Amino acid sequence: MLMGLLVLVACSEDNSDDITPQTDNLRLLSVTRANSPLVPDANSKIRLFITTENATTGDGGFNWNTGENKWDNDAAFVKENTQYYFYGYSPNDNSVVDNNNSGISATSTDINGDYSKGADLTMSGLPVFTNQDILVIVGVQKAIVNADHTVDVPHVPATQGNYGFLSGLASENYVNLLMDHLYSQLKFQFCVDKDYYALRRIHLKEVTLKSSYVEKNAKVTATIRLRNTYGLVDHVGYSDAAATRPNQTEDFQVLKSGDADLGTKGYIDLPSVETPPIVLSKTVNCPHILFDTDGTYLSLVSKYDVYAADGTTKIRENQTAINKVKVSTLMTPGMLKTLTLTVTPTYLYVLADPDMDNPTIKIN
Numbered sequence: 001m002l003m004g005l006l007v008l009v010a011c012s013e014d015n016s017d018d019i020t021p022q023t024d025n026l027r028l029l030s031v032t033r034a035n036s037p038l039v040p041d042a043n044s045k046i047r048l049f050i051t052t053e054n055a056t057t058g059d060g061g062f063n064w065n066t067g068e069n070k071w072d073n074d075a076a077f078v079k080e081n082t083q084y085y086f087y088g089y090s091p092n093d094n095s096v097v098d099n100n101n102s103g104i105s106a107t108s109t110d111i112n113g114d115y116s117k118g119a120d121l122t123m124s125g126l127p128v129f130t131n132q133d134i135l136v137i138v139g140v141q142k143a144i145v146n147a148d149h150t151v152d153v154p155h156v157p158a159t160q161g162n163y164g165f166l167s168g169l170a171s172e173n174y175v176n177l178l179m180d181h182l183y184s185q186l187k188f189q190f191c192v193d194k195d196y197y198a199l200r201r202i203h204l205k206e207v208t209l210k211s212s213y214v215e216k217n218a219k220v221t222a223t224i225r226l227r228n229t230y231g232l233v234d235h236v237g238y239s240d241a242a243a244t245r246p247n248q249t250e251d252f253q254v255l256k257s258g259d260a261d262l263g264t265k266g267y268i269d270l271p272s273v274e275t276p277p278i279v280l281s282k283t284v285n286c287p288h289i290l291f292d293t294d295g296t297y298l299s300l301v302s303k304y305d306v307y308a309a310d311g312t313t314k315i316r317e318n319q320t321a322i323n324k325v326k327v328s329t330l331m332t333p334g335m336l337k338t339l340t341l342t343v344t345p346t347y348l349y350v351l352a353d354p355d356m357d358n359p360t361i362k363i364n
Contacts, residue, residue: 024170026050026078028062028071029143029151031177032158033135034334038179040064040071045092046177048076048137049104051085051115056104061092078167085115085163087226089123090135090179097134098125098219108225116164118227123182125219129209129252129286130183136224138231139178140165161229180232181334182222183285186327188254188300191277192270193344201311202343203267205318206303207255209284209325218250220287232333238289254300255280267305273342288331298325300341 031038031046038044042064050058060076078084087104089097101124111117121136141158142165143151151174158178167173186209192202221239224232255261261268261281268278290298300323306316327337 023077023079024173025073026060026076027073027174029174029176031071031179033133033179034181038135042066043091043093045074046071046088046090046137047092047099047102048086048088049119049121050076050078051087051104051106051119052083053085053116054113056115057084059103061088078165078173080167080169082167083116084165084167085119086137086140086165086175086177087115087119087121087163088137089121089182091132093132094125096127096130096132097123101125111227116228118163118225118230121224121226123222123224126222126287128211128218128220128250128290129284131282131285133285134182135179136182136226136232137163137177138180138226139163141176141178142166142168143174143176145172145174160231161227163226163228181285182224182232182236184288184290184331184333185336186284186286186325187279187336187338188284189277189279189338189340190268190270191273191275191340191342193342194272194274196343196345197272199309200315200345201307201309202270203305203307204255204270204278204302205262205267205305206253206257207280208301209252209254210299210301211250211290222287234332236288236333238287252284254282254284269311270343277340277342283336288333288335298327299323300325302341 026048028046031040044064045061046063047059047061049056050060058075058077061074062071062076063074064070065072089102091097092099094100102122104119104121106113106115106117106119108120111119123134126134139158139160140163145151145168158176160178160180165175188207190204192200223237223239225235225237227235255268257266259282261278270278302321302323304319304321305314306319307314323341325339327339331337
């Protein structure tokens, strides 16, 4: 009898060794983007690399469900009561980033395989110019589950540089993410000099940003050194884009036919400098390295029509102006630069009927 009991106890202990900690879907509650709430849409997708201190344990993410107004889990699993570290980016979209050749590592000597200290995130196949907002996770926060099993979305976002997540019970694994802009951003606004505005109206029809810095359709690779307590500033490097190629430029359509800015008329009637300038709705996102030499290789090509002050007498059609764009070398990831372009011609190319017949000439 005693031997039988001993056998039963031994079997019970053997079975307990085979118990695997329960896994559960990780739930994403909110995403804050550079201190403002992210407004997701049907295309919002986040790639999440799940690691412990010394290993990568998962590669999943979250997709926005517009019908249910929530984030759906996409193979992002955690075990109970385990210390994790999360890294990742958005959009999880092969048309923006080459997911197959993007990932994380901890081989740098300053972290030496320890994901609690940080990770090197590589993003390949990135466009030079885009209207997509490319984001990187820079903070992780575990949401607190209340006694009534509800979860509050905190008003304070996750702390930048905190990538740790200590999982709890299966019903308690809610997370909030802080993400930051990887690219710099250019915003354009236009107006007309007040003296010229008294004589002419400019109808803006198309705006194109050009760069001879890269070969057309070239891609760049970003390496982001994510480190504990740090964000993106001074921690982002880019591979050299293709060398400058004569007569090959990368073009980005800031304003084109069919854009909402143009309205039903198909043009923007530029205002006088005395009134608020017209701000184009489409912004341009690009790596901050493009500004290392003051942006002298960036050009803005504008197509426009010229009308007399009455706004109905067309004087010139489909004119083109090319302006060099100079941007401060202090551009960093996430920085927004607003460029105001003021049309200030030095003379009138063509006189129109509404113009006076005997213009005076002032000699200084």
